[in-house]
Amino acid sequence: MDKLRIVGGQRLQGAVTISGAKNAALPQIAASLLSPHPLELTNLPSVTDVDNMLGVVALHGASVSRAAHSAVIDTSSAVSKETSYDTVRKMRATVLVLGPLLARFGHARVSLPGGCAIGARPVDIHVKTLAALGADIGIQNGLIVAAAPNGLTGGRVVLSSPSVGATETAMMAATTAKGETEIVNAAREPEVADLAACLIAMGARIEGAGTHRILVEGSTTWRAATHHTIPDRIEAGTYAIAAAITGGQLELTHARLEHLASVVQTLEATGVTVWPGDRGLIVSRDGPLKSVDITTEPYPGFPTDLQAQFMALMCCAEGAALLRETVFENRFMHVPELMRLGANITLQGTTALVRGGAPLHGAQVMATDLRASVSLVLAALVANGETVINRVYHLDRGYEELDRKLRLCGATIERVAG
DSSP: OOEEEEEOOOOOEEEEEOOBOHHHHHHHHHHGGGOSSOEEEESOOOOHHHHHHHHHHHHTTOEEEEOSSEEEEEOTTOOOOOBOHHHHTTOGGGGGGHHHHHHHHSEEEEEOOOOOOSSOOOSHHHHHHHHHTTOEEEEETTEEEEEOTTOOBOOEEEOSSOOHHHHHHHHHHHTSSBSEEEEESOOOOHHHHHHHHHHHHHTOEEEOBTBSEEEEEOSOOOOOEEEEOOBOHHHHHHHHHHHHHHTOEEEEETOOGGGOHHHHHHHHHTTOEEEEOSSEEEEEOOSOOBOOOEEBOSTTSBOGGGHHHHHHHHTTSBSEEEEEOOSOTTOOTTHHHHHHTTOEEEEETTEEEEEOOSOOBOOEEEOOSHHHHHHHHHHHHHSBSEEEEEOTHHHHTTOTTHHHHHHHTTOEEEEEOO
8 A cells, every 4th residue: 555755844835726526526426327318527536436436337337438537427228236335335425326226217225335434424314315205215234225116206305414415315316206305404515516506407406405405396307418516625625724734825726715614714713814816715824823623513614524634733733722523423533643743632522622832743654534644644744854654545535646736836745655
């Protein structure tokens, strides 16, 4: 397995092109299974999670023509077959094919998913969502088994929490259901709204995406479509923190301020300057970093996918910061590795107390999940000496050419083949 070797101490300066959003692309690829007509997706990030999801739809009979940042998916010959554990073990997002397969073919068998070990993230909310639309569904021998031989029926789906994945499952399944579906307590994330935009381009009739109440009119007449995936707000937030932690200045090309309001507000409270430019956002820091408390929340709150990165930043700030994780119960696995770099962090349940100010120092560390991996990269950028980060395949799941992008901005970073 590859490693990253980083020598800290370089101030980042330059421009970073923000790639398409992985978390928007994955449900859009799954949505291609709904329609017998081709779907072209542009601005796809070149990351392994996207490649794996394209592989999943291909295993169901789709023809996939892949370019560097786009793909044409033709599912005219697709079939509903068992999505095995070997197929889905690499990432949890493969559960998103469940709704489209059931909606189009009337039956689906999908293995319980794998992916990052950052919490239980149960699939029961997906199961209840499809049951509310008339599916006969349950879990048997490690498989989610669903059937709706006479088709799904529109209804009122009330989510127990604003789950992004369950909202996406409900939206996709409802496009073929008879009548109207109302999704209540829906997730408001930009990725959900972008999936709705993709489905609308394909022929669906959806209103309210991006709010807590979404209406879907079923019995869609599908058509060929092209959709441009939104830029990745988590990647943009990560590079904004990279500029902040190194005391540098980065232009984040394609980043959208409207997707990052809570992140920008929090960064500005730490002493970072963020302003819109002609091509995106510009982030810089000249003065000292101030400690700021955060609580992760569903959108539009502070995203859980930036909690680890923000913790690395707080390790370099003056004073102490409380970081409370409310979305995933096991998302502090990066803490022991940050402490190997000299961080002063105390954990108590779902709260981390970070006492900043002490210099970090290079060490051998181990990546445990996608966002934890990049938090170690951020810390290594300012640590004294050399840091070696092991198991960086986690990074490749969600960050396109991270080492190259950082190197172009002045970081001393290289990938070492394992």
